[in-house]
Amino acid sequence: MTPIVELVNVWKSYDGVQALKGLNLEVWRGEIFGLLGPNGAGKTTTLKIIVGLLRMDRGLVRVNGVDISEEPYEYKRIIGYVPESVSLPDYLTVEEFLIYSGKIRGLSEGKIRERMNYFIKLFDLEGKRRSLIISLSRGMRQKVAVASALLHDPDLLILDEPFIGIDPAGQHVLKELFNERVKGGKTVFISTHMLDTAERLCDRVAIIHKGQNVASGDLKNLQQISRAGENATLEEVFLKLTEEAREQLFEEEPIKRRGGFLSLFGRRGP
Template identity: 55%
Template sequence: MLFDDTFDRYDPSQAILYVYDVWKAYDSVSALNGISLYVKKGEILGLIGPNGSGKTTTIKIILGLLKKDRGIVNVLGYDIDKEPFKYKQFIGYVPEAAVIPEYLTAYEFLYYFGRIRAVPENVLKDKIEGFMKLLGLIDKKKELIVSLSKGMKQKLIFLSSLICEPKLLLLDEPFIGIDPEGQYEIKSILKGLSEKGCSILLSTHLLDFAERFCDRVAIINKGKNIATGDLEHLKQRVSLGEDTTLEQIFLTLTKDQPGVKDNRMVEEKERRRF
């Protein structure tokens, strides 16, 4: 079992999301092997890892879309096993592969989502129009989703995740198919939300982006953390020098190259804490 490297600096009372030693197998496939992470209020945590390393599985378990085999998940103080519903009203989610009702117009989709998420009707219209303007979709308001481009659909899905004013955003590769201007706008929106106290867990393969944008990064491989922390901390893990990029750290750690400091001391230290 490996815990977050920066756990020494962790104050549980500050955690909006707390995932501890979570395991999950799909029949014979072992997807998560003791993953642990936390996200503080207003923090952006990047979740990075090779294909199949367990990012989507982790996010779905936090949402309650999949059942974990073992471990603890706590969201806003709710243990999701004991209180499986209440916490969900505070979460916004962008799935990796969203199913979107293409027979609705762009506006109807956000309206429908807003009503499901109990947004009062009297504020919903202005909210949707404001959102659509932000991402350049206002001209598409009355168009059927089936006639929108892939990136436009992805922008709509992103907006749907914000409609309930989430305290925790779970974004599973949210930038796929979105043009540079849209990505820029989304990044500005996310930064603004985090400054207002929204916590964000974001899975991505865009390492340059993760390096610049996230407060901390959890690198996972084969269903468990191999390193977690801010860039300075991660640099120390690989000892490749001051100019080391997240990409170099990622490639080094996921290839188990020499130079990686041994995790066992961290594991042992955490084991003794519990």
């Protein structure tokens, strides 16, 4: 069986900053996969490359077995994406936006109506159906974005920090929805900072640090890799692995780092 998402040696830099350094990752069908990492680890960059909002410098990304550099459009039909900072057309109503999302994905009129009504009810947006998006709270906007991503019932749902700004009831609905989708053979790929949620929700996770995959697997695998003990929580495992990665990075590049630091003051190290 091929993974639904596969990243092989992916590199990406912005303005001289190396965001991803040969990242390798595999996400399997029918699982909830969590991408974890400290701030600036490259989580959002990874997701944006997969959904086609950013182009990698080099490497290979396959979605559903398709090389996205070779075929950059068609594979998107099976994905639904919700970004971290959701930007929506403020000038449209909730209903108009969902119609727009459905139309550009080529859904039929009946399908759009049916799915739109379902998600409006599920996310408790009935009273806001004809409200302009500009009038919605952050949590409601997030719900609208999730509804839009699910409208075409994608095989792969990719969400960047999906729980931020959503109230506890909304979070519960989302978690239930993810579990239901996975039971139906679909895949959910999330990035999150909420380690306790990730521990309870995800089948497998990958911990990335400075653009590299430090470790991936289920909690048991990670406990073994990190040698944190079999009762260690995901948080403990995460802290141990990222600390080790930081130390290793410092050992690998000490002269370069010190040189860079000293050069700020106009002199170089010995």
